[in-house]
Amino acid sequence: MTKFLSTGRGNTIKWVFLDALTMVERNLIRYVRLPQLLIFSTIQPVMFLLLFTYVFGGAIRVTGSYIDYLLPGILVQSAVFGAIQTGVGLTEDLTKGLIDRFRSLPMARSAVLAGRTLADTMRNVFVIILMFIVGSFIGFRLGGSISDAMTAFAILLLFGYAFSWISATIGLLVKNTETAQVAGFIWVFPLVFASSIFVPVETMPDGLRHFAEWNPISVTVQAARAFMLGYTDPAEAARYAWLALAWIGGILAVFMPLAIRLYRKAV
Secondary structure, three states, rough: OOOHOOOOOOHHHHHHHHHHHHHHHHHHHHHHHHHHHHHHHHHHHHHHHHHHHHHHHHHHHOOOOOHHHHHHHHHHHHHHHHHHHHHHHHHHHOOHHHHHHOOOOOOOOOHHHHHHHHHHHHHHHHHHHHHHHHHHHHHOOOOOOOOHHHHHHHHHHHHHHHHHHHHHHHHHHOOOOHHHHHHHHHHOOOHOOOOOOOHHHHOHHHHHHHHHHHHHHHHHHHHHHHHHOOOOOHHHHHHHHHHHHHHHHHHHHHHHHHHHHHHHHHH
């Protein structure tokens, strides 16, 4: 892990980059040494996909195939649920005293948060690819081009990255692993289920429908569907993409500096 540590501190940007890369490597090695963490993080979204497709799919009316409607939403859900592990991992490092050990090293303090969020985003790459493969096996078909699909995947990963900073903020506030996991799901579940992941928002009561339409998860799901299913109106796809990017930018603008401030207080 230490092979990336910078010995010369003349170039601050290079120093921060190399230290963050070291932390990314450290967090990814943890998944290699504890593969059950990666395995169980993929079982849950696969179960959601299969259960909603084969148990609830016949009762939910959508335009076209339900698996085509569902998979983009499940990919967003997977990215969001994966982001919860950022806060859990940070609190685990805090309670075990690992953060104090990092303080004794000649490294940038921002590298810990940057490395954790980037490593969890890289894990989301694996989960999203796996979910796409499973969805393809049970009937999902791309309606757009490969470049459109890559655009959708990029939006998904950026969205998960933004939510990692929310999770980091929560983890640094509660400073307890069990509490961070429970607190993470408490605020995520209403956003996930009051969205367009599983059902069209038009079927919801008026008040809930308005909330679901502007829910950042719904906006990102619609952007993913627009590119993955090949919507005929490019303006509609662009509108959803810009709305999703606006949510991503807003979340990062609020929670990135907040998490960094909390981290500096914690250490």
